[in-house]
Amino acid sequence: MPAPFDLNVTALAGGVGAARFLRGLVRVIEPAHLCVIVNTGDDDEFFGLHVSPDLDTITYTLAGAIDQNKGWGLTQETFRCLEALGRYYPETWFGLGDADLATHLFRTQQLRQGKSLSEVTTAIARAWDVRATLLPMSNDSVRTIVHTEAGTLPFQAYFVKGRGEGQVEKVDFRGISTASPAPGVCEAIRNADLLILPPSNPIVSIGPILALPGVREALQETLAPVVAISPLVAGKPIKGPADRLLSGLSIEVSVVGVADLYQDFLDVFVIDTQDASQYARLQQRGLTVITTDTIMTDIEKSVALARVVVEHGQKRRQTRTE
Amino acid sequence: MPAPFDLNVTALAGGVGAARFLRGLVRVIEPAHLCVIVNTGDDDEFFGLHVSPDLDTITYTLAGAIDQNKGWGLTQETFRCLEALGRYYPETWFGLGDADLATHLFRTQQLRQGKSLSEVTTAIARAWDVRATLLPMSNDSVRTIVHTEAGTLPFQAYFVKGRGEGQVEKVDFRGISTASPAPGVCEAIRNADLLILPPSNPIVSIGPILALPGVREALQETLAPVVAISPLVAGKPIKGPADRLLSGLSIEVSVVGVADLYQDFLDVFVIDTQDASQYARLQQRGLTVITTDTIMTDIEKSVALARVVVEHGQKRRQTRTE
Numbered sequence: 001m002p003a004p005f006d007l008n009v010t011a012l013a014g015g016v017g018a019a020r021f022l023r024g025l026v027r028v029i030e031p032a033h034l035c036v037i038v039n040t041g042d043d044d045e046f047f048g049l050h051v052s053p054d055l056d057t058i059t060y061t062l063a064g065a066i067d068q069n070k071g072w073g074l075t076q077e078t079f080r081c082l083e084a085l086g087r088y089y090p091e092t093w094f095g096l097g098d099a100d101l102a103t104h105l106f107r108t109q110q111l112r113q114g115k116s117l118s119e120v121t122t123a124i125a126r127a128w129d130v131r132a133t134l135l136p137m138s139n140d141s142v143r144t145i146v147h148t149e150a151g152t153l154p155f156q157a158y159f160v161k162g163r164g165e166g167q168v169e170k171v172d173f174r175g176i177s178t179a180s181p182a183p184g185v186c187e188a189i190r191n192a193d194l195l196i197l198p199p200s201n202p203i204v205s206i207g208p209i210l211a212l213p214g215v216r217e218a219l220q221e222t223l224a225p226v227v228a229i230s231p232l233v234a235g236k237p238i239k240g241p242a243d244r245l246l247s248g249l250s251i252e253v254s255v256v257g258v259a260d261l262y263q264d265f266l267d268v269f270v271i272d273t274q275d276a277s278q279y280a281r282l283q284q285r286g287l288t289v290i291t292t293d294t295i296m297t298d299i300e301k302s303v304a305l306a307r308v309v310v311e312h313g314q315k316r317r318q319t320r321t322e
Numbered sequence: 323m324p325a326p327f328d329l330n331v332t333a334l335a336g337g338v339g340a341a342r343f344l345r346g347l348v349r350v351i352e353p354a355h356l357c358v359i360v361n362t363g364d365d366d367e368f369f370g371l372h373v374s375p376d377l378d379t380i381t382y383t384l385a386g387a388i389d390q391n392k393g394w395g396l397t398q399e400t401f402r403c404l405e406a407l408g409r410y411y412p413e414t415w416f417g418l419g420d421a422d423l424a425t426h427l428f429r430t431q432q433l434r435q436g437k438s439l440s441e442v443t444t445a446i447a448r449a450w451d452v453r454a455t456l457l458p459m460s461n462d463s464v465r466t467i468v469h470t471e472a473g474t475l476p477f478q479a480y481f482v483k484g485r486g487e488g489q490v491e492k493v494d495f496r497g498i499s500t501a502s503p504a505p506g507v508c509e510a511i512r513n514a515d516l517l518i519l520p521p522s523n524p525i526v527s528i529g530p531i532l533a534l535p536g537v538r539e540a541l542q543e544t545l546a547p548v549v550a551i552s553p554l555v556a557g558k559p560i561k562g563p564a565d566r567l568l569s570g571l572s573i574e575v576s577v578v579g580v581a582d583l584y585q586d587f588l589d590v591f592v593i594d595t596q597d598a599s600q601y602a603r604l605q606q607r608g609l610t611v612i613t614t615d616t617i618m619t620d621i622e623k624s625v626a627l628a629r630v631v632v633e634h635g636q637k638r639r640q641t642r643t644e
Contacts, residue, residue: 102406
């Protein structure tokens, strides 16, 4: 059965929220016509291994191997090595499963042998038979650092170890000024038929990608419509610290606050019906606003949302080219 | 209960055979009075991790955590990560258990951070509450290479992957000419009250240690008696390729062949009762020969053998100092 929609889509993605959307998207477009540019600001080193949480979440989800309950890690995972690491390390708060470790071992060894993160990402996706193209946002090290009243922490330490607690004062992307987008990133934005920002954290998932030199410009200049799905539902994130990050940075914790972060390139904004009260304010900003059910509790809901997004994206595209 | 014998012992060790003996030795001497110099010629890199098979076998055995059936690896081990590595690597023949991986991850990270193998070995032994001092034979890379008619292979590839098959033509220790014994190795030999060579492979386990500059001289010059236990029983190894290695190198496959490899420093040779027919030939070489049951099928047998070895070593020592 051919995919319902025939167009080339490029998505900018964080982890769990984006993955939930993308699993539906690859049912409504041909997976090989999808390119996902993935945040690597959350990458970190644990026990000497290079871990790319968002890349892994996207890969495992598209491979159908994700732990559906947790949203990250592999299904039917065990944690024997992590437990054993406790003998050698004082801290083992980052959940590395035994099977998952194979990915980190492979990535780390390939990087040490001089491969780029792009090359390793392609190899990992291929090993999992993922047909979409996955691109890390950059092959250079960019680290999302969260400054809270309690201290300055890399993102994983803030979010996983610290459970996202503490008043956020500032977020910065260490290394961003000297980092370049990975090969193909800007081209994938400029050459797509449709750009999608799935419901990812605008500050720490989409934020680092947009902060890379040239990415924002490519989004502004692309002829393709740009559609975003709000990561907030009823003014709150489904999961994660988006609300705390937004308020810490004095950004309105609402779909309007999110839209404003994308205002220079966004065409269509998909919000949950629970946020319909913000419809008028968003329209005043010149956006095409779609309200629908955005909570993806199962694969059917992911497919339904993807269908709405692609339909409206395509409609907008046709309007433009007419 | 104090240990039956009060003396400082230094042992030269390979893997499984040595470990079986040492588990008994630490019941007859005070563990803190034992120093074990361990072969690292079998070390290799798998999936980017530095694996030291003999060091791990000794550590896990002295910690009481070894898989008694296999003789290597941890008890109640799982192999989920190794299985998952099969997705990324064509070959996964080296048995790395999930809990065992923690040791390799820790060692690799510490080495990358500039720690010496000696330092890491001490840290690992401490993490397992091993009270004996464990020294890698060297902090420099030495790799045992087995040349067979079928090709030239690192030891693990020859023994584990190739199952020790193929006529052996030559064995060499790559890097040995520029390697130094690790700090404390020669001192531990010179300052011990008793030197023991447990039943380890004389070519690939004890061989690399003896080939390090200064080690053989230290064994020749030490005032302490040197006692070896034959790794051959009824002219054959209990396990491993000692017979094939000896015959490949044109060395007699017998306790006499083994004794000849140690003739310049050996004082007492402990052989199995099944090899009693060689008693006279060994005595003619000026050795004190002890025949006893050397097959250590359980911990009691290991203790009994250790007791014989230490008793005779101590007797020889007293004879010397009288």
